[in-house]
Structure formats: structure tokens, C-alpha cells
Amino acid sequence: MPALPPPPCAYAACLAEVTVVAGAPLPGTGVDADKLPGEVQSLSIGDLARDRPIDVLPNLVGARLASVSLNDEQGSPFQPDFVFRGFEASPVSGVAQGIAVYQDGVRLNESFGDTVNWDLVPLFAVQRFTVQSNNPVFGLNSLGGVVALTMKDGLGFQGADGEVSGGAFGKVSGEEQFGARFGDYGAYLGVGGLRDDGFRYHSQATLRQAYGDLAYDRGRWDWRLSLSGALNDIAAVGPTPVQMLAADPRSVFTFPQATRNGLETIQLRGGYRANAWLSLDASVYYRRFRQSLTDGNTTNVRYCANAPSRLCLEGTGSFPGDALYGSGGAPVPANVLPAGATPGELDFIGTRTDSLGGTAQASLSAPVLGHANSLSVGASIDVGFTAYAAHAELGVLGPDLRVVGVGVTIDQRLSPTAQPPLQEAVSLAARNRYAGLYAIDVLDLTARLSWTLSGRLNVADIRLSDRLGEALNADHGFQRFNPGTGLTYKLTPRLTAYAGYSESNRAPTAAELSCADPSSPCPLGAFLVADPALMQVVSRNIEAGLRGRFGLGAAGTVTWNASIYRTISDNDIMLLATSINGFGYFQNAGAIWRQGVDLRLDYQDPRWAVSASYTYLDASFRDALTVSSNSPAADANGFIRVRPGATPPMTPADRLTLTFDYAATPAWRLGGDLRAQSGQYLAGDPSNQEPKLPGFATLNLRTSYRLGPRVTLFGEIENLFDRRYYTYGAFTQLGELPPSLSLSDPRTYSPAEGRNLSIGARVRSD
Numbered sequence: 001m002p003a004l005p006p007p008p009c010a011y012a013a014c015l016a017e018v019t020v021v022a023g024a025p026l027p028g029t030g031v032d033a034d035k036l037p038g039e040v041q042s043l044s045i046g047d048l049a050r051d052r053p054i055d056v057l058p059n060l061v062g063a064r065l066a067s068v069s070l071n072d073e074q075g076s077p078f079q080p081d082f083v084f085r086g087f088e089a090s091p092v093s094g095v096a097q098g099i100a101v102y103q104d105g106v107r108l109n110e111s112f113g114d115t116v117n118w119d120l121v122p123l124f125a126v127q128r129f130t131v132q133s134n135n136p137v138f139g140l141n142s143l144g145g146v147v148a149l150t151m152k153d154g155l156g157f158q159g160a161d162g163e164v165s166g167g168a169f170g171k172v173s174g175e176e177q178f179g180a181r182f183g184d185y186g187a188y189l190g191v192g193g194l195r196d197d198g199f200r201y202h203s204q205a206t207l208r209q210a211y212g213d214l215a216y217d218r219g220r221w222d223w224r225l226s227l228s229g230a231l232n233d234i235a236a237v238g239p240t241p242v243q244m245l246a247a248d249p250r251s252v253f254t255f256p257q258a259t260r261n262g263l264e265t266i267q268l269r270g271g272y273r274a275n276a277w278l279s280l281d282a283s284v285y286y287r288r289f290r291q292s293l294t295d296g297n298t299t300n301v302r303y304c305a306n307a308p309s310r311l312c313l314e315g316t317g318s319f320p321g322d323a324l325y326g327s328g329g330a331p332v333p334a335n336v337l338p339a340g341a342t343p344g345e346l347d348f349i350g351t352r353t354d355s356l357g358g359t360a361q362a363s364l365s366a367p368v369l370g371h372a373n374s375l376s377v378g379a380s381i382d383v384g385f386t387a388y389a390a391h392a393e394l395g396v397l398g399p400d401l402r403v404v405g406v407g408v409t410i411d412q413r414l415s416p417t418a419q420p421p422l423q424e425a426v427s428l429a430a431r432n433r434y435a436g437l438y439a440i441d442v443l444d445l446t447a448r449l450s451w452t453l454s455g456r457l458n459v460a461d462i463r464l465s466d467r468l469g470e471a472l473n474a475d476h477g478f479q480r481f482n483p484g485t486g487l488t489y490k491l492t493p494r495l496t497a498y499a500g501y502s503e504s505n506r507a508p509t510a511a512e513l514s515c516a517d518p519s520s521p522c523p524l525g526a527f528l529v530a531d532p533a534l535m536q537v538v539s540r541n542i543e544a545g546l547r548g549r550f551g552l553g554a555a556g557t558v559t560w561n562a563s564i565y566r567t568i569s570d571n572d573i574m575l576l577a578t579s580i581n582g583f584g585y586f587q588n589a590g591a592i593w594r595q596g597v598d599l600r601l602d603y604q605d606p607r608w609a610v611s612a613s614y615t616y617l618d619a620s621f622r623d624a625l626t627v628s629s630n631s632p633a634a635d636a637n638g639f640i641r642v643r644p645g646a647t648p649p650m651t652p653a654d655r656l657t658l659t660f661d662y663a664a665t666p667a668w669r670l671g672g673d674l675r676a677q678s679g680q681y682l683a684g685d686p687s688n689q690e691p692k693l694p695g696f697a698t699l700n701l702r703t704s705y706r707l708g709p710r711v712t713l714f715g716e717i718e719n720l721f722d723r724r725y726y727t728y729g730a731f732t733q734l735g736e737l738p739p740s741l742s743l744s745d746p747r748t749y750s751p752a753e754g755r756n757l758s759i760g761a762r763v764r765s766d
């Protein structure tokens with residue numbers, strides 16, 4: 001077989017050579033990344049996926065981005081919490097969402113709770129994954145940073161590319177992409193699917209995704225029409241008590257835990273280049289998001305203490321004052337359950353959101369008084385209409401912790417004597433309208449010194465309408481102007497210093513605004529009640545750093561970045577548990593500081609690509625707080641005291657990643673990732689009185705072999721040494737359990753997968 005030429009670049013060099021990024025929601029003319037006064041990291045998904053399947057976000061970006069960690073609160077690799085500098089973009093309702101996520105200028109933070117469902121993103125169709133630190137131009141939720149996804153089109157991707165892979169735990173995945181250019185027109189279509197039985201019991205996942213794009217680019221005009229769709233079924237089993245995990249790391253605590261996510265998106269983008277200096281861009285979109293959740297749980301329902309033939313809920317458990325009521329308006333008799341059965345509960349949640357919006361942006365690249373200048377100004381509006389419904393069904397908790405419903409809907413609002421909190425059915429309509437005006441200007445004061453000035457006015461209006469009464473009716477408005485500024489200075493042609501300051505905000509979501517009163521807490525993630533308004537969250541970020549690039553030897557290249565930062569967020573919103581099993585509420589939590597250091601070093605030559613990054617994060621509460629918690633350290637009323645200087649939960653101080661890729665021959669490549677992370681306090685332990693979730697280190701190895709210019713075989717071993725470690729931890733009230741199960745430790749962990757081998761093949765046709 002004739003020798004094959006080496007690939008044009010390997011991972012580290014490809015990433016380092018990225019020089020132009022979107023400095024605003026729409027790309028416009030783009031901004032030289034070296035002139036932005038903050039940290040910018042950009043990954044080519046195609047390069048990252050050269051030797052591994054294109055399916056799971058952690059596989060592709062988890063070891064490649066400094067300051068990024070991925071929690072697995074849901075217990076599924078397809079629904080990770082993306083954490084950057086201590087701020088999150090998570091699919092979990094109730095997590096404080098501090099990162100704005102965009103796909104070709106369309107906001108992916110969902111309307112109802114600002115959540116980000118990563119399983120709906122077709123990674124095979126993503127051209128570039130870019131992370132920026134705090135940038136006010138990107139609007140709400142960019143407290144800690146911004147993720148911008150650039151999608152493929154037929155003007156840049158031609159040919160056919162297919163992949164199929166399989167691995168441990170019944171995992172099978174595949175995807176196919178087609179791209180073609182016909183003169184000024186381009187067409188792209190990608191489809192993908194995945195089936196995974198899951199590392200843990202009852203944790204199956206099925207993903208179905210598709211993305212298509214029609215493009216036109218001629219003369220001064222360019223147009224893009226894109227469509228995206230997904231229908232995914234994920235059994236996200238969540239954290240499990242540590243005593244059960246000690247006996248079997250694949251065990252789960254109460255199930256089913258089932259999520260179905262569906263999405264259809266259509267977007268039309270257009271650009272007009274009026275001349276060499278002025279370009280106009282616009283985008284309009286419509287998104288249809290559907291989510292249904294089924295959550296099997298323990299329950300506070302029990303046999304009445306003074307009337308075992310009846311069921312009671314809350315209070316002292318006495319009949320008739322604490323009688324359990326069903327949707328029929330009558331007390332529920334105990335004989336709806338089999339004799340001696342342990343009561344359980346199935347929570348059902350349905351969310352239907354239709355959102356639409358648009359952005360218009362003008363970009364001007366023209367000298368100002370003889371100095372190069374790039375200015376972008378724009379306006380955006382996003383409107384979402386959500387129908388939210390939830391109810392709980394009484395069930396039986398079996399010996400295997402499966403909950404089976406018995407057809408009785410719990411509705412305590414029908415009881416004339418029940419005391420708050422009331423567990424009841426909810427039906428809510430929400431309308432949120434987010435509008436913004438923004439501008440960013442990059443002025444070259446000298447050939448070496450550039451000044452960036454930016455700002456955005458955010459206006460948010462959230463209206464709630466109760467479909468079952470009037471208790472949830474509310475109208476909330478929030479406004480804020482967020483400025484940003486910074487300088488970059490080229491000390492040498494290959495060494496740049498930068499410093500910047502910026503502010504951002506996020507408005508409380510409809511879900512948070514409807515559950516903020518500790519005297520009337522809500523069942524977590526399931527029900528809402530009418531409560532006081534929350535204050536919006538405001539972050540102030542200052543950072544400085546150095547980045548550079550230099551040659552080493554005849555063909556080697558080194559790129560590096562070192563930065564320090566401090567982000568102060570006021571009125572952070574926390575989801576707090578209560579002494580009532582499964583109930584919680586939202587509360588502003590004063591100021592939180594997140595400060596740290598990011599270090600990254602990449603080396604590239606024709607055969608080697610080596611990357612190392614280290615992140616230190618020092619996060620702390622700045623105010624004394626009294627909050628509710630399920631922690632064993634809570635007092636008799638369920639409260640803990642948080643001192644100034646305490647560390648917020650789930651914020652590891654240290655994170656280290658080492659990656660390498662080696663071209664052993666022109667056809668054969670080897671690579672690996674070492675990931676290490678320090679311990680972190682469990683969710684629910686802001687007072688830092690309980691042991692930390694242990695830190696971990698894990699090693700992944702991979703290889704690929706090109707059989708020819710069109711066919712590549714690849715394989716990967718994740719968690720080579722089969723280390724047992726955990727990515728998320730919290731506390732739970734264990735509640736009533738079957739007699740065969742005895743648990744006393746309230747800590748619950750989400751275990752990572754054990755050793756996982758996968759193999760696959762990719763075929764490329766030009």
C-alpha cells in the first residue's frame with residue numbers, strides 16, 4: 001500500500017490557528033480572536049472526531065477545554081451539566097443557568113427554565129464549538145461565558161461521510177452526512193442515531209437527530225435555510241444512595257426515570273455585503289420543543305396513624321385532617337394499594353414550548369481617524385409560549401424500587417383541611433419576551449494596541465397564567481444595561497497581553513418565579529405555586545492574561561494561554577430542599593465570588609500533538625446565609641448556616657487535562673486523554689460540613705488506522721483502569737422503603753461509566 005500523506009493538521013495546531021470568531025450573536029464580519037480582551041477557545045468538531053465516534057459531548061470537548069468540567073447529575077452522558085468557570089449550562093430544571101448557548105445565532109436556552117438540552121444538538125453537524133468568557137453582547141445568561149455553535153453547510157462541506165460504531169453496554173451509533181455545491185448553491189444533510197443500554201440498570205437511551213441546510217452565496221448576497229429535528233428517549237436515573245453503590249455501582253434508586261425530548265427548528269439567515277466595509281445580517285427562527293418526564297419516587301404518603309384503612313399526607317398523619325385526596329375530590333382508601341405495600345409516587349411533567357424570534361445586525365469595518373475599526377450593532381427579540389402541566393399519581397414501591405402507578409391522581413387542594421404545602425395538579429401558561437439592543441466596537445489605537453467597547457440593553461417580560469385558577473397569575477419585568485470594555489496589546493507579533501471588564505445578567509425564569517416562598521415550597525421539578533418575585537442575577541467579571549505562539553525546532557509550534565479572572569455575581573438563585581421529602585424552593589443567595597487561573601499549553605509538529613491545561617477555581621459565598629437543606633448537618637427545622645467564605649457546592653478547585661496524539665505512521669495514529677479533578681462539596685452542602693465528593697483521575701486511549709484515503713477504522717477505551725468515580729453528589733430523604741432495603745446514609749452519587757471499549761469505521765467519499 002502506498003504511503004498516505006499525513007493529515008493537514010492535528011488537534012492542537014488546528015485549534016491554535018483559529019483567528020476569527022463571532023464577537024456577537026450573528027457572525028457578521030467576525031472578530032480577530034486575538035483582539036478580544038478575554039479567554040476564547042474554539043474547537044473544530046471534525047478534527048476532534050477524527051479518531052472517535054461523533055456522539056457524546058464529553059468525549060469530544062471534555063478533555064479539550066480549559067476551565068470546563070462536565071457533571072452528570074442526570075446519570076446520563078447525553079445530558080451533561082456543562083460547567084465553565086463555575087457557571088452552568090444544564091438540562092436540569094432548577095440549576096442556575098449561567099451560560100448563554102447559541103446555534104448559528106439562535107438561542108438554545110429553553111424559554112421556560114433557561115435549560116440547555118445537549119442531547120438535541122446534532123454534534124455531527126457542528127463545524128465549530130467556541131467558548132468565550134463573559135461577553136455582554138450575547139445577552140441573558142452569559143454570566144460566566146458563552147458557547148457558540150457554528151453549523152455545517154454545503155458550501156463548506158462536500159462529499160459523503162458515514163460512520164458506524166459500537167461498544168460496551170449495548171451501545172450502537174451511526175451517522176451519515178452529505179454535502180454538495182452547485183455553483184452558488186450548497187446543500188447539506190446529516191442524520192444520526194444512537195442506542196445505548198447504559199452503564200447502569202434501567203438507563204437506556206435512544207437518540208434520533210437530523211440537520212439540513214440549503215445555502216446560497218453570490219456576489220453581495222448570501223442566504224441559509226436550515227432545519228433541525230430530534231426525538232430522544234433517555235432514562236436518566238440520577239444519583240443513587242452510596243450504600244447501594246457500594247454493593248453494586250450500576251444500581252439505581254427508584255425508577256422509572258424517563259425523559260422524552262422532541263425538537264423541530266427552522267431558521268432563515270441572510271446577509272448583504274453593501275461594500276467592502278458594510279455588511280448587514282439577519283436571522284429569524286421558529287423552535288418547537290416538547291418534553292415529557294416520568295419520575296418514580298418515594299413519597300410522603302403513608303397509612304394514617306389512627307386509621308390504617310386510610311391514607312394520609314403531611315401533617316401528623318392523622319385522619320381526617322391529613323387525609324390524602326385524589327382528583328375525584330374524596331379521601332383515598334388504603335385498599336387502592338395491595339395489602340402491606342410500600343407507597344410510592346409517579347410524577348408526570350409535560351412542557352410544550354413554541355418560540356420564535358429574530359436578530360438583525362449591521363457590521364462596519366472602516367477606519368476611524370486613520371485607525372482600523374470594526375463595529376457591530378444589532379437588535380434581537382425572542383418570544384416563547386409555554387404550556388406546562390404536572391401531576392402526581394399514587395403508586396406502589398416494589399422491592400426492586402420500581403414504582404408502579406395505581407391510577408389515583410394526588411390533589412390536596414381538594415381537601416378542606418389540608419395545610420400547606422399542598423401537593424396538587426398544575427396547569428400553567430407562560431409567555432416570556434426577551435428583547436435586546438447591543439453593540440461591540442474594536443478600535444486599533446495603534447498597530448499593537450486594540451480597544452474593545454461593548455454593551456447590551458436586556459429587557460425581559462415574563463407573564464404567568466394559571467389554567468386551573470388564579471394563584472399562579474403574575475407578570476414580572478426586568479431591565480438592565482450591561483457594559484464591557486478591554487484592551488489587548490501585542491508585546492511581540494506572537495505574544496499578546498489582554499485585560500477586560502464586563503457585566504451580564506439573567507432574569508429569573510418562569511419556573512423560579514413560581515416557586516420562591518419557603519412557607520409554600522414546591523415538589524422539586526414537578527409543581528409550582530404562587531410566590532414572591534426574585535431579583536435578577538448580575539455578574540461583574542474582570543480578567544487579564546497572556547497568549548502566544550512560537551516555533552520550536554524545525555517544524556514544531558507551541559501555543560499557550562495564561563489568564564486570571566474574578567467574577568462576582570449578585571443575587572445568585574439557589575434551589576433549596578426542605579424538611580419535607582421532595583419539596584424545595586428558590587431563593588436569592590447574596591453574592592458569590594468565582595476567581596481563578598487558567599493555563600493551557602499546546603505543542604504541534606508533523607507527528608505529535610500534545611496539549612496540557614490546568615484550571616484553579618476559588619469560589620466562595622460572600623454573605624452569611626441561612627438556607628434549607630437535606631444535609632445531615634441541618635438543625636431540627638431543616639436549616640443550615642452558611643458562613644462568608646464557604647465554598648458553593650459542585651465547584652472543584654483543581655482540574656488537569658493532558659492529551660496527546662501521535663502519528664506512528666502516515667496511516668496509523670495513537671492518542672489518549674488523562675483527566676484529573678479534585679473533590680467538591682455535595683449539592684445541598686453550602687455550609688461545607690459534610691465530606692466532599694472524592695476527586696478522580698481517569699485515562700482514555702484511542703487509535704485509528706486509515707485503510708486508504710476513504711476508509712478509517714478507529715477504537716477507543718474509556719476509563720482504561722476501570723476506576724470507580726463520581727461526577728455529582730447530593731443528599732436525599734430516603735422516605736419509606738420496602739422492608740427488604742435498609743438505608744441510613746442520605747448521600748447520593750452519580751457514578752461514571754466503568755471501562756468502556758468502542759470500535760467503529762468511518763467512510764469518506766468526495
